[in-house]
Amino acid sequence: MTAHHEITAHAKLVEEVATAVQAVPGVAFLRPGLADRLRSAPARPTPGTGGAPPAGVRMTRPDGEGPWHVEIHVVALRRARTLDVARLVRSAVEHRLDSLVPAQQTPRVTVTVTGLV
Amino acid sequence: MTDRTDPSNSAFTHADDELLPCGRLVSRTWDDWEQQTDDAHLRSCPHCRDAVRGLDDLESVVRGLRAESADTSAYDAEPLTRRIMDVVRLELRPGRPLPLGEPAEDLWIMEAVAARALRAAAETVAGVRAGSCRLVDARVDGTDGTCDSGGVRLDIHAPVGVSLPELTDRVRARVWEAADRELGVVLASVDIRVTDLVAGTADDGQEGRTP
Numbered sequence: 001m002t003a004h005h006e007i008t009a010h011a012k013l014v015e016e017v018a019t020a021v022q023a024v025p026g027v028a029f030l031r032p033g034l035a036d037r038l039r040s041a042p043a044r045p046t047p048g049t050g051g052a053p054p055a056g057v058r059m060t061r062p063d064g065e066g067p068w069h070v071e072i073h074v075v076a077l078r079r080a081r082t083l084d085v086a087r088l089v090r091s092a093v094e095h096r097l098d099s100l101v102p103a104q105q106t107p108r109v110t111v112t113v114t115g116l117v
Numbered sequence: 118m119t120d121r122t123d124p125s126n127s128a129f130t131h132a133d134d135e136l137l138p139c140g141r142l143v144s145r146t147w148d149d150w151e152q153q154t155d156d157a158h159l160r161s162c163p164h165c166r167d168a169v170r171g172l173d174d175l176e177s178v179v180r181g182l183r184a185e186s187a188d189t190s191a192y193d194a195e196p197l198t199r200r201i202m203d204v205v206r207l208e209l210r211p212g213r214p215l216p217l218g219e220p221a222e223d224l225w226i227m228e229a230v231a232a233r234a235l236r237a238a239a240e241t242v243a244g245v246r247a248g249s250c251r252l253v254d255a256r257v258d259g260t261d262g263t264c265d266s267g268g269v270r271l272d273i274h275a276p277v278g279v280s281l282p283e284l285t286d287r288v289r290a291r292v293w294e295a296a297d298r299e300l301g302v303v304l305a306s307v308d309i310r311v312t313d314l315v316a317g318t319a320d321d322g323q324e325g326r327t328p
Contacts (some may be wrong), residue, residue: 083301115204
């Protein structure tokens with residue numbers, strides 16, 4: 001796989017995870033990333049996608065081929081219990097990744113609630 | 118599961134970089150948007166317009182979410198713009214994360230977010246105004262490295278002419294309940310400090326004031 005394809009695959013994985021998180025009941029939206037967008041003007045598109053990556057999802061593999069470390073920054077609805085929402089988000093990420101890359105080791109998922117609306 | 122350590126925020130924080138290309142601070146432009154300041158620069162500058170376009174988009178999203186919700190709690194009555202600004206200001210100054218849930222779950226909430234919810238809960242007691250709200254992370258302060266529950270230290274202004282022990286008991290109960298039911302944070306202690314006594318006003322008889 002070329003570097004370009006790896007970047008594209010990674011960006012698609014991030015998009016898939018972002019979509020799964022946004023579908024979780026009690027999630028208002030991913031961290032908006034407004035400050036990031038302003039600071040990177042003109043916006044730097046993600047190679048291969050033509051768009052900026054979701055600000056609230058970061059996926060890394062600290063050990064190269066080891067398990068993913070997925071960091072989610074999310075704004076939750078106040079009417080839902082924050083802890084329950086965070087647990088559902090973690091669960092959604094784990095399930096989505098398991099279906100997308102089933103052979104991978106269990107990811108480490110970190111969820112941070114950065115706002116309530 | 119992993120050992121609990123602070124989540125890596127390196128990719129999310131740029132607290133020292135707020136300057137727009139036009140020379141204005143992002144925070145000032147956002148403040149002006151919130152205050153609806155009539156400013157010719159704000160209207161004409163493309164960088165400032167970009168800075169508030171995202172806020173406009175966010176306002177539309179949050180307005181839609183509120184329309185879907187039947188929630189009529191005190192916190193929900195806050196001005197829409199303030200709630201949006203709470204979210205975006207945390208992007209500039211994210212503060213510190215506090216653990217949510219059980220040890221090793223790797224779930225977090227930003228201290229300012231939790232503090233706002235607890236202050237709003239305290240202010241549902243008639244006549245109470247909440248001030249500084251500090252959440253203590255026992256995990257950091259503890260000596261054995263375990264993830265014990267933390268506590269909250271809340272300053273309030275109390276109305277004159279009421280029993281302070283009874284009042285603080287009610288505030289403590291509201292804060293405890295909000296931490297458990299709304300956030301899911303188990304508090305080891307709720308320390309209330311009455312920092313001032315204030316004369317009541319006409320609207321103090323109604324519970325549900327928001328900050």
